[in-house]
Amino acid sequence: MEIEAAKMIGAGLATLGMIGAGLGVGQVWGNYFTAIARNPAAKDEIGANIWIGFAVTEAIAIYALVVALLVLFG
Amino acid sequence: MEIEAAKMIGAGLATLGMIGAGLGVGQVWGNYFTAIARNPAAKDEIGANIWIGFAVTEAIAIYALVVALLVLFG
Amino acid sequence: MEIEAAKMIGAGLATLGMIGAGLGVGQVWGNYFTAIARNPAAKDEIGANIWIGFAVTEAIAIYALVVALLVLFG
Amino acid sequence: MEIEAAKMIGAGLATLGMIGAGLGVGQVWGNYFTAIARNPAAKDEIGANIWIGFAVTEAIAIYALVVALLVLFG
Amino acid sequence: MEIEAAKMIGAGLATLGMIGAGLGVGQVWGNYFTAIARNPAAKDEIGANIWIGFAVTEAIAIYALVVALLVLFG
Numbered sequence: 001m002e003i004e005a006a007k008m009i010g011a012g013l014a015t016l017g018m019i020g021a022g023l024g025v026g027q028v029w030g031n032y033f034t035a036i037a038r039n040p041a042a043k044d045e046i047g048a049n050i051w052i053g054f055a056v057t058e059a060i061a062i063y064a065l066v067v068a069l070l071v072l073f074g
Numbered sequence: 075m076e077i078e079a080a081k082m083i084g085a086g087l088a089t090l091g092m093i094g095a096g097l098g099v100g101q102v103w104g105n106y107f108t109a110i111a112r113n114p115a116a117k118d119e120i121g122a123n124i125w126i127g128f129a130v131t132e133a134i135a136i137y138a139l140v141v142a143l144l145v146l147f148g
Numbered sequence: 149m150e151i152e153a154a155k156m157i158g159a160g161l162a163t164l165g166m167i168g169a170g171l172g173v174g175q176v177w178g179n180y181f182t183a184i185a186r187n188p189a190a191k192d193e194i195g196a197n198i199w200i201g202f203a204v205t206e207a208i209a210i211y212a213l214v215v216a217l218l219v220l221f222g
Numbered sequence: 223m224e225i226e227a228a229k230m231i232g233a234g235l236a237t238l239g240m241i242g243a244g245l246g247v248g249q250v251w252g253n254y255f256t257a258i259a260r261n262p263a264a265k266d267e268i269g270a271n272i273w274i275g276f277a278v279t280e281a282i283a284i285y286a287l288v289v290a291l292l293v294l295f296g
Numbered sequence: 297m298e299i300e301a302a303k304m305i306g307a308g309l310a311t312l313g314m315i316g317a318g319l320g321v322g323q324v325w326g327n328y329f330t331a332i333a334r335n336p337a338a339k340d341e342i343g344a345n346i347w348i349g350f351a352v353t354e355a356i357a358i359y360a361l362v363v364a365l366l367v368l369f370g
Contacts, residue, residue: 001075001080002075002076002077004077004080005075005076005077005079005080006080007080007084008077008080008081008083008084008085008145009080009083009084009087010084011084011088011141011144011145012083012084012085012086012087012088012090012141012142012145013087014141015087015088015089015090015091015137015138015141015142016087016090016091017091018091018092018094018095018134018137018138019090019091019093019094020094021094021134022091022092022093022094022095022096022097022098022131022134022135023094023095023097023098023101024094024098025098025130025131025134026094026095026097026098026099026100026101026102026131027098027101029101029102029105029123029127029128029130029131030101030102030104030105030106030127031105032123032127033102033105033106033108033109033116033120033123033124033127034105034108034109036109036116036119036120037108037109037110037112037113037116037119037120038112038113040113040115040116040119043119050123054127054130058130058133058134061134061137064091064137065137065141068088068141069141072141072144072145072148
């Protein structure tokens with residue numbers, strides 16, 4: 001297989017790493033909404049943690065995106 | 075494998091990264107509806123966060139779509 | 149592998165991206181029904197959001213469909 | 223790989239996109255029954271939405287079916 | 297297959313290891329929010345453990361990222 005062809009397949013495979021993060025970010029926000037509905041005061045307790053929790057989960061999708069771009073153009 | 079053939083297979087593989095986001099976005103909205111039913115006041119508490127939570131999850135599907143288009147046409 | 153053959157396999161692979169959206173849309177509607185049963189007033193609170201929540205989740209299946217058609221005929 | 227052989231494998235792969243819809247449609251109807259059992263009045267509230275909710279989820283399986291037929295006969 | 301081509305495919309495959317971590321980190325934070333909403337005092341009880349729990353889960357995504365980078369550039 002030529003390297004140019006392998007890059008296309010490698011980049012396609014690299015997106016599979018995003019599967020978990022997509023589900024994970026959905027879980028972070030979904031549980032956040034459930035938490036606020038059960039106990040509105042939780043919004044202050046959680047505070048900035050929602051942003052941290054979301055960001056570190058989204059980061060894993062970015063890792064996979066970076067590998068995909070490195071494979072394509074690196 | 076020729077590069078043109080690899081592009082077709084790579085783009086097909088790249089869509090697999092959308093699997094998690096599809097489930098994640100469903101989870102964000104599903105939990106939002108559950109939250110509003112349990113505590114209607116949660117609608118105001120959650121406010122714009124539903125849009126943020128949805129957008130950042132959908133973004134992961136867009137990452138995979140971008141990689142698929144880069145592989146096809148990049 | 150010839151490009152015509154790769155198109156067939158690439159399009160087949162591209163449908164796998166629909167897996168998450170299929171489950172996600174099911175979750176959106178399923179939770180909507182549960183929400184209405186628990187609190188009928190939630191139907192008005194949720195209002196048009198059910199259409200938005202459903203549409204943005206279905207959109208991810210459309211992304212995968214578009215990639216499949218681009219691979220087949222693009 | 224000859225194109226005739228690739229069609230067979232591509233069509234086979236395309237059915238994998240139905241996995242999520244199969245589970246999603248099950249979730250729509252499953253939650254509908256749970257909702258009606260918990261609150262029989264929900265049957266009127268939900269009304270035609272059960273048909274819409276089911277149809278749009280089933281549609282994702284149809285997308286995958288269409289791709290499979292396009293790969294086979296397109 | 298030439299080694300340069302194998303690097304591209306190997307790096308793509310390596311990102312699959314992130315799937316579990318993406319889901320896991322989402323579960324860690326999602327359950328943290330649920331826990332705080334149910335019992336606000338849990339925030340002090342959990343204390344720094346949220347950071348430890350998150351870090352060791354995220355670490356698994358980093359392992360996969362390191363392998364992907366080692367395959368590409370090692």
